[in-house]
Amino acid sequence: DAGITQSPRHKVTETGTPVTLRCHQTENHRYMYWYRQDPGHGLRLIHYSYGVKDTDKGEVSDGYSVSRSKTEDFLLTLESATSSQTSVYFCAISDPQGIGYEQYFGPGTRLTVT
C-alpha cells in the first residue's frame, strides 16, 4: 500500500468553526489531491497540488482552501464549516511519468458538521 495517512480519521465539529485536515505521504510523489465523497456523486475533486506551494482548484472548491509547504504534507482547511461539508474526505497522490499515471488513496476522514 502507498504510504498515505490522513488525520484525523473522524471529526465532529460545529457549524461556523474552522477545520483543518492533514494528508501525509512518504512516497515523495509530486501530485497530491483532496476529494470529497458523497452518496450518488462518486468522488469530486476539491483542490490539488502539483508541487510545493503550487495548488489549483478542482470541481468543488468553494469554502475550502489548501496549503502545501512540504512535499509530504497537504492540508485542507474549511474556513467556516457548514452542514453541506459533512462528507468523507480522501487524499490521493500520484507521480505522473511517461504516458500515464494513477492515483493512490489514503484511508479517508469522516467529517460531520452539526
Next chain:
Amino acid sequence: AQSVTQPDIHITVSEGASLELRCNYSYGATPYLFWYVQSPGQGLQLLLKYFSGDTLVQGIKGFEAEFKRSQSSFNLRKPSVHWSDAAEYFCAVGAREYGNKLVFGAGTILRVKS
C-alpha cells in the same frame, strides 16, 4: 466537459456467477482509464488501468476490463464472483490534455448472494 457514467447504481449477482460492470465516458482526448474498488469504511484501491496498447487489461483479484473506443466504454468483468468481491466500484477517466486529474463515476455497489 468530461464525464463518466456508471449506469448501474446497484448490481446483485450470485456467488460463482460472472460479472460485468459498465462504464461509459465522454472525453475529447485520448483517455486514461481506471477501475477502483472500495470496501465499506476503506479507501479506494486500484484494480486496473489502461493507458495505451492492448485494449484488454488484466488487474488484481481476477478482474479484467476492455477498452472500446468506438463505444466510449471501459467495462469491468470477472468470470466468477466471490463473496469477498462485494464492494463499491468506481470507474475513473483522465487525460494528459486535462492535467493530471481524474473524473470519477458515481459508483456501482455490488452485492453478492450466496
